Amino acid sequence: MTCWKDLLSPYLMGTGGLAVRDPANGELVAAVADHGPREVEAAIAAAEAAQPEWAERPAKARAAILRDWHDLILAHAEALAQLATLESGKPLAESRGEVGYAASFIEWFAEQAKRVNGEILPSPWPGKRVLVHKQPVGVTAAITPWNFPLAMITRKAGPALGAGCAMLVKPAEATPLSALALERLAHRAGVPEAVFRVLPSSAAAAVGSVLCASPVIRKLSFTGSTAVGKVLMQQAAATVTRLSLELGGSAPFIVFEDADIDAAVAGALASKYRNAGQTCVCANRFLVHHAAERAFVDRLAAAVNAMTMGHGLAPGTQIGPLIDRRAVENVHALVADALAAGATLAAGREWQADDGSFHPPVVLTGVTPHMRIAREEIFGPVAAIIRFADEAEAVAIANDTPYGLAAYVYTRDPARTWRLMDRLECGMIGFNEGIISTEIAPFGGIKESGLGREGSHHGIEEYLEMKYCLLGGMER
Ligand code: SIN
Numbered sequence: 085m086t087c088w089k090d091l092l093s094p095y096l097m098g099t100g101g102l103a104v105r106d107p108a109n110g111e112l113v114a115a116v117a118d119h120g121p122r123e124v125e126a127a128i129a130a131a132e133a134a135q136p137e138w139a140e141r142p143a144k145a146r147a148a149i150l151r152d153w154h155d156l157i158l159a160h161a162e163a164l165a166q167l168a169t170l171e172s173g174k175p176l177a178e179s180r181g182e183v184g185y186a187a188s189f190i191e192w193f194a195e196q197a198k199r200v201n202g203e204i205l206p207s208p209w210p211g212k213r214v215l216v217h218k219q220p221v222g223v224t225a226a227i228t229p230w231n232f233p234l235a236m237i238t239r240k241a242g243p244a245l246g247a248g249c250a251m252l253v254k255p256a257e258a259t260p261l262s263a264l265a266l267e268r269l270a271h272r273a274g275v276p277e278a279v280f281r282v283l284p285s286s287a288a289a290a291v292g293s294v295l296c297a298s299p300v301i302r303k304l305s306f307t308g309s310t311a312v313g314k315v316l317m318q319q320a321a322a323t324v325t326r327l328s329l330e331l332g333g334s335a336p337f338i339v340f341e342d343a344d345i346d347a348a349v350a351g352a353l354a355s356k357y358r359n360a361g362q363t364c365v366c367a368n369r370f371l372v373h374h375a376a377e378r379a380f381v382d383r384l385a386a387a388v389n390a391m392t393m394g395h396g397l398a399p400g401t402q403i404g405p406l407i408d409r410r411a412v413e414n415v416h417a418l419v420a421d422a423l424a425a426g427a428t429l430a431a432g433r434e435w436q437a438d439d440g441s442f443h444p445p446v447v448l449t450g451v452t453p454h455m456r457i458a459r460e461e462i463f464g465p466v467a468a469i470i471r472f473a474d475e476a477e478a479v480a481i482a483n484d485t486p487y488g489l490a491a492y493v494y495t496r497d498p499a500r501t502w503r504l505m506d507r508l509e510c511g512m513i514g515f516n517e518g519i520i521s522t523e524i525a526p527f528g529g530i531k532e533s534g535l536g537r538e539g540s541h542h543g544i545e546e547y548l549e550m551k552y553c554l555l556g557g558m559e560r
Contacts, residue, residue: 123283168259260282
């Protein structure tokens with residue numbers, strides 16, 4: 085079995101560079117080259133030179149390379165999972181799951197690459213033909229987050245490379261190692277070096293500006309905070325660069341009085357505590373009907389009190405560290421604010437200095453919609469329970485947010501299911517399901533949660549231009 089150090093050997097630096105630290109204990113994991121604006125500009129020029137040849141290859145040839153990349157990812161699954169845990173802190177079992185999830189996007193878009201079909205439209209004129217031709221947008225860029233250091237890259241690179249685009253990736257400063265390992269495997273599979281480059285950098289803002297200002301970059305895909313997404317949108321306006329934005333969320337998790345409570349608790353645990361609550365689609369606000377509250381809270385609290393917190397590589401760990409001290413301080417402040425405003429701890433305890441970068445899993449009851457914890461993205465292992473009286477109130481609270489990414493609904497009433505499908509303002513809904521992500525479905529949000537969709541057969545369209553061609557002189 086290849087160990088992660090072998091996989092990364094060409095990138096590892098003895099001294100200097102970008103130091104990557106284990107969020108659990110602050111220990112140095114490895115150091116790699118730190119790319120500034122000049123190196124990024126050079127990579128853009130190289131990608132511009134290499135992209136046309138990549139685009140001209142038959143889709144089947146690009147697909148075969150993507151398929152080989154997928155196979156290599158799975159062949160190195162354990163090394164990749166260990167790396168993802170070392171640099172992001174997530175439990176190893178979750179990292180293993182992420183490797184499979186990451187690979188699934190490459191497999192999916194290897195298939196979709198072969199299905200980029202143009203159109204022939206019925207002509208309104210005699211002797212003329214109307215065609216829609218699809219072409220890769222050109223050189224693209226991705227700015228990716230630390231919470232899914234593998235999958236958020238492959239969800240963007242799969243469709244970009246499949247469509248015939250080159251892609252430059254600026255991974256999160258905290259998690260460049262998984263990204264570089266993916267790059268190495270992509271090159272080994274046959275993706276030309278200049279066509280797919282990973283550019284770790286500690287100068288996120290400067291690199292973002294270079295990517296947005298470059299007329300060569302025709303599309304930027306970003307996953308991260310709404311605040312940064314808005315900055316990128318402003319910068320991209322100067323070059324009218326196409327954007328995909330997968331931004332923050334404040335998912336409501338609604339438990340109705342007719343719900344299967346055991347299923348709702350299982351879904352809540354998966355949705356809320358996956359990656360210690362650090363996912364954009366995490367349940368952020370639990371809205372629980374008053375008649376279901378007692379049973380739901382008692383069972384959730386019992387499960388949360390039994391959770392094991394520890395290093396992601398330690399057997400049995402369910403809750404790893406948060407990504408850094410700032411993240412912990414933010415979650416702690418939200419919990420303290422809620423407790424001061426009248427919420428109650430139903431499970432877990434407040435963070436203490438000895439906990440370092442770990443935040444204990446918590447359930448809070450008596451939360452009200454105007455508390456900070458109900459209005460901000462928690463990004464930590466805290467379930468905030470808000471009681472509601474009826475469906476209309478639940479929908480009103482659920483939609484009272486600038487975000488619109490995911491929602492979760494537990495009910496056995498089919499008519500209510502259809503009503504909420506219409507009424508909830510979001511891009512994705514799990515009905516009686518706490519985990520919704522899959523490569524085959526369109527992932528993305530509305531309102532301030534973003535623009536565009538990733539994954540599914542729609543995902544590749546984000547990397548394609550449509551060219552309308554009118555063919556005259558076609559008389560029979
Ligand atoms: C995210 O948190 O941004 C992604 C979560 C997912 O793909 O499931």
